[in-house]
Amino acid sequence: MKDRIVGYCLKKKGAIQTHPFGPDPLVIKVAGKMFALVFDHGDHVIVNLKCDPIIAENLREQHEAVQPGYHMNKTHWNSVQLNGSLSETDIFDMIDHSYDLVVQKLPKSVRERVN
Numbered sequence: 001m002k003d004r005i006v007g008y009c010l011k012k013k014g015a016i017q018t019h020p021f022g023p024d025p026l027v028i029k030v031a032g033k034m035f036a037l038v039f040d041h042g043d044h045v046i047v048n049l050k051c052d053p054i055i056a057e058n059l060r061e062q063h064e065a066v067q068p069g070y071h072m073n074k075t076h077w078n079s080v081q082l083n084g085s086l087s088e089t090d091i092f093d094m095i096d097h098s099y100d101l102v103v104q105k106l107p108k109s110v111r112e113r114v115n
Contacts, residue, residue, distance in 0.1 A: 001082045002038060002045045008092055009036045012099050014114040031110050035102040036095060041070075045082040047091070048072050049098035059094070 009015055009028040015035075018027045025039030037048040051059065053075050059066040060078065065085045069077025080086065080094060103111055 001084075001088075002040075004088065005036075005045075005047055005082065005091060005095070006038055009038075009095055009099075012095075015099070030099065030102055031106050031114055033102045033106065035098045037072075041081075046070060046079050047082060047095075048077050048079050049094050050076055050101050051078045051094070051097060052101065055097070063090075 006017070006026060006028070010017060012030065012035075014030045015028055016030075018029055019025075020027055025037050027034050028036040028038070035050055039046055048069050048071075056066075056068075056076070056078050060068065063086060065081040065083055067079045067081070068074035070079040072079070078094070080091060082091070103114060106114065
């Protein structure tokens with residue numbers, strides 16, 4: 001599942017993988033801004049994703065696998081456990097949302113280069 005998540009993230013326009021904190025975690029950025037952080041956490045994988053605060057709260061209430069961002073700003077980031085409880089489609093939707101939030105905040109000239 002981890003490879004599919006990373007692959008999906010890297011298909012986004014302008015997405016690159018980096019390792020600014022050492023070999024783990026894998027950080028995926030667009031235009032130098034992080035939109036996904038993927039790491040092994042014990043017996044499962046977690047992906048941290050940026051999220052609108054209202055949507056983040058709703059997702060946390062609906063899914064046990066979605067928690068406030070681990071080592072992140074808990075208002076704007078969710079940690080999503082890849083433990084099989086969420087569908088791949090749901091996870092991909094969360095990745096899309098994270099990517100879109102980051103791209104929307106880029107300066108117009110940078111956003112145009114990415115698109």
